[in-house]
Amino acid sequence: MATFFMPDTPYIAFIEYLRSEKRYSPHTITAYRNDLKQFFEYLERTCEQMPVPADIQPAHIKSWLADLMKEKKDPRSVKRKISTLKAYFKFQIRMGIVLQTPMVHVVSPKTGKKLPVYIEQKDTDTLFRHMEFPEDWDGKTEKLVLLLFYHTGIRLSELINIRENQVDFGQKSIKVMGKGGKERIIPVSVELLGEIEQYNIAKRELPGADRDYLLVRGNGKKLYPKYVYLAVKKYLSLVTTVRKKSPHILRHTFATHLTNLGAELNAVKELLGHSSLAATQVYTHNSIEQLKNIYKKAHPKA
Secondary structure, eight states, X not given: OOOOOOTTGGGHHHHHHHHHTSOOOHHHHHHHHHHHHHHHHHHHHHOSSOOOGGGOOHHHHHHHHHHHHHTTOOHHHHHHHHHHHHHHHHHHHXXXXXXXXXXXXXXXXXXXXXOOOOOOHHHHHIIIIIOOOOXXXXXXXXXXXXXXXXXXXXXXXXXXXXXXXXXXXXXXXXXXXXXXXXXXXXXXXXXXXXXXXHHHHHHTTSTTOOSSBSOBOTTSOBOOHHHHHHHHHXXXXXXXXXXXOSHHHHHHHHHHHHHHTTOOHHHHHHHHTOSSHHHHHHHHHHHHHHHHHHHHHHOTTO
């Protein structure tokens, strides 16, 4: 007979495994937790008696997925939830709690390939060559934030956690701690290093400024995600009409501009900190689309 348990207990060990062994980011862990919470709450609502993980059948999962599709959930969201359950049951097998995964016959919904949104080069030129940034501390910080995103392609979490000692002026590089604690070295331009040096000089005059983290607010404390989101949105709104104006768009822009100008895909993969080349290949589609547009505009028979 199946055993009853509280809805959060079946996945506490799995979440801890993601945190301590896989070293996933807090954002990723929250996504896993929310998916599992939603799944077990569905089981609690729909099953006469709550099954333990070993008693969960493919029918339970297919029923939940059908319910999600009825609610017209984005297929990409459903696909992610399936990936969450696959990882969860793989962990249960590893722990000896489940003998066989119920995910074998569960098929992910088809999703169309979505090309990364990016900022056109003429718009980034406008942003960095013609935009007037305020002379106050926020202006200095916001300018450096935008430059770092575009020059390095780093993630938001990586940016706010850059420390002063991770900038190597001699080697012209920045050391970044990426997903899963993976370290990578990103080469940077003399121009960007000059901006960082000027920022550091000004920071010495800022009362109570944190000398550990590179980027700080006017009160001297390190940046937080919403501060960065708002800064990026503010300035991108002045130069582009793309719908999304987030820090990740600048990461896409960095990668797209590199591939459009002929950068080797494996090099772009290393710069972005991708674990798989498949994740980087999506940027080649933007390059192909750009070539198609050039062909249509320039070829007399297009």
